Amino acid sequence: MAITEISDRIAEAIKGVVVGVFDFLTPILTVLGISQIILGLLLGLGLRQEFLGFRLIVGGALTLIFNYIVVPLLLGFI
Numbered sequence: 001m002a003i004t005e006i007s008d009r010i011a012e013a014i015k016g017v018v019v020g021v022f023d024f025l026t027p028i029l030t031v032l033g034i035s036q037i038i039l040g041l042l043l044g045l046g047l048r049q050e051f052l053g054f055r056l057i058v059g060g061a062l063t064l065i066f067n068y069i070v071v072p073l074l075l076g077f078i
Helices: 003-046 050-075
Strands: none
Touching: 003 050
16 A cells, blocks of 8 residues: 555545534534524513623624534535
């Protein structure tokens, strides 16, 4: 076996692990992001805790943006 074949196999194995971890975490992060937004709306509108609600909504939105825009973009480079 040549060195390039070994390095290609190692690179493919690492890529498979990274993609597998992301595929496993995607539904978990989606549920967490949506639940943060819902909880933030409940706090902000129902209990008049606007500051905490706003922080939860922003955190949930950032989670969803990271999950569906940033990570796939970065995985496109591998």
